[in-house]
Amino acid sequence: MKVSRFIQLSIMMFLEFFIWGGWFVTLGSFMGNNLESSGAETAMAFSTQSWGAIVAPFIIGLIADRFFNAERILAVLHLMGAVLMYQMSQASGFSEFYPYILGYMIVYMPTLALVNSISFYQMKDPAKYFPYVRVFGTLGWIVAGLIISFVFKWDAAENIANGMLSNTFMMVAIASAVLGLYSFSLPKTPPQNKGGALSLSEILGLDALKLLKDRNFLVFFMSSVLICIPLAFYYQNISPFLTELKVENSTAWASLGQVSEVFFMLLLPFFFKKYGFKKTLLFGMLAWGVRYALFAFGNSGDLFFMLILGIALHGICYDFFFVSGQIYTDSKAGEKYKNAAQGLITLATYGIGMLIGFWVAGQIVDKNALADGTHTWQDVWLFPAIFAVGVLILFGIFFKNETIKYKA
Structure with missing residues (x-):
């Protein structure tokens, strides 16, 4: 695999998991402090990940595998995610916050499969090369946590009390917009089942x-x-x-x-x-x-x-x-x-x-x-x-x- 291609995919994977790690880890503290949510309400917020995972096969099976290039769908989904992340940063109550996080996870969870598909398509030997690309995703998650703690200190006790964790959503909104625009420059990954009919059981x-x-x-x-x-x-x-x-x-x-x-x-x-x-x-x-x-x-x-x-x-x-x-x-x-x-x-x-x-x-x-x-x-x-x-x-x-x- 060309070095330039490897760098492209590694940046994509880094941003993909920087986005997830930049807000998901601190979500529980944000819910309890900023929104004063109960344990049940916090559970509902985290459960949106599961609803996104349930909906994801429909998006991948019905759209990505049949009609549009994977990198273009990745771009659109992350641009949508940037808007929803911004709205989450502005929410002041659980009832206002929940529709945005549900919508966000529905558009984010399919991107986990899309970044894998884009990577696999560009590799002659995925078993050999994919782990080296995927590890940049883990690094992205780690860097997000380090930035929150050591650069901005949003998770310091006094800053949490002052509602500073809402800034994590703003940070991720910017990163999501960056990845959305960057995705248009990724290698072309055409539909794998173009024109083919898929049954519900296959999806x-x-x-x-x-x-x-x-x-x-x-x-x-x-x-x-x-x-x-x-x-x-x-x-x-x-x-x-x-x-x-x-x-x-x-x-x-x-x-x-x-x-x-x-x-x-x-x-x-x-x-x-x-x-x-x-x-x-x-x-x-x-x-x-x-x-x-x-x-x-x-x-x-x-x-x-x-x-x-x-x-x-x-x-x-x-x-x-x-x-x-x-x-x-x-x-x-x-x-x-x-x-x-x-x-x-x-x-x-x-x-x-x-x-x-x-x-x-x-x-x-x-x-x-x-x-x-x-x-x-x-x-x-x-x-x-x-x-x-x-x-x-x-x-x-x-x-x-x-x-x-x-x-x-």
């Missing part, structure tokens, strides 16, 4: 439901949905949790999870080959239970290292389960159902699983809210810790070990 990846006849894949599928409930607790509560404990530069500390994601992504092939798929996933699920126990019993004082260790475990939690799961799904699907199977897993996890997870997290947070606006965080974090261990036990019992082919 949603439902053709891959045949894979559920395989007992192992069914156990993996159900475990993927269930483990998204603990995952939702992390995304929804890490910022309010650190903010309430008065942790300085909380957004930067939270980005440590993405740093570890890069590290453990490099270790994944080693674990996968040495221990196999089942043990790798069990490592991932065990890490979920351990990290939430660390959050439950750590503090911002002498046990602050426990919070940092819990955040750093994000790499194992995410890579060892979700990335391994994508590899397993690809190996089980075969050529005919590869795309459909990945679409089905995405719909089940980011769609259904996290939709349930955000709702559960909102209920648990409200149940443990105190009169002064604080929370009994130990009880909040123990729920997903125990839940993750339960999923681990069920997966360990019912999933029979099998050898699958994997090209590192």
Whole structure:
């Protein structure tokens, strides 16, 4: 791949995840402080990610795969996102804010698939080159957190109290506009199914439901949905949790999870080959239970290292389960159902699983809210810790070990 092409795609990926990391991490704190939202309302805001994931296949399947170049749709969606982000920065109440965040996630979530499609189309060997492009996305997320904490200090306690987190939406609106305009300069990526008719089952990846006849894949599928409930607790509560404990530069500390994601992504092939798929996933699920126990019993004082260790475990939690799961799904699907199977897993996890997870997290947070606006965080974090261990036990019992082919 040409160096100029690599640079183009890397900038695209950097901006794509800079945009997501620039507001999603601090959303929980923004909801509680700027909008004075309840746990249930915060859950509704985070759940828009799931609704976006559910709608995304329709946008990709009905439009991107049939009529227009992917880079042009990417441009239009991010320009629309810039406008919606600006409106979110101006909102003063939940009822005003919610329609904008819902609209934004409906236009943003399809872009995650589009940047992948654009990248894959330009690569002769995606397995070799894509990780080097994708890592710039993780770097973009990290840089966004560092800017919020160290450049503008919007997540400092006094600035949060003064409503400064609304500036994160303005920053992202500008970045979204930049990526929207930049996307018009990206390499052409024509429709992959131009003129072809797609059924509803093909768009949603439902053709891959045949894979559920395989007992192992069914156990993996159900475990993927269930483990998204603990995952939702992390995304929804890490910022309010650190903010309430008065942790300085909380957004930067939270980005440590993405740093570890890069590290453990490099270790994944080693674990996968040495221990196999089942043990790798069990490592991932065990890490979920351990990290939430660390959050439950750590503090911002002498046990602050426990919070940092819990955040750093994000790499194992995410890579060892979700990335391994994508590899397993690809190996089980075969050529005919590869795309459909990945679409089905995405719909089940980011769609259904996290939709349930955000709702559960909102209920648990409200149940443990105190009169002064604080929370009994130990009880909040123990729920997903125990839940993750339960999923681990069920997966360990019912999933029979099998050898699958994997090209590192």
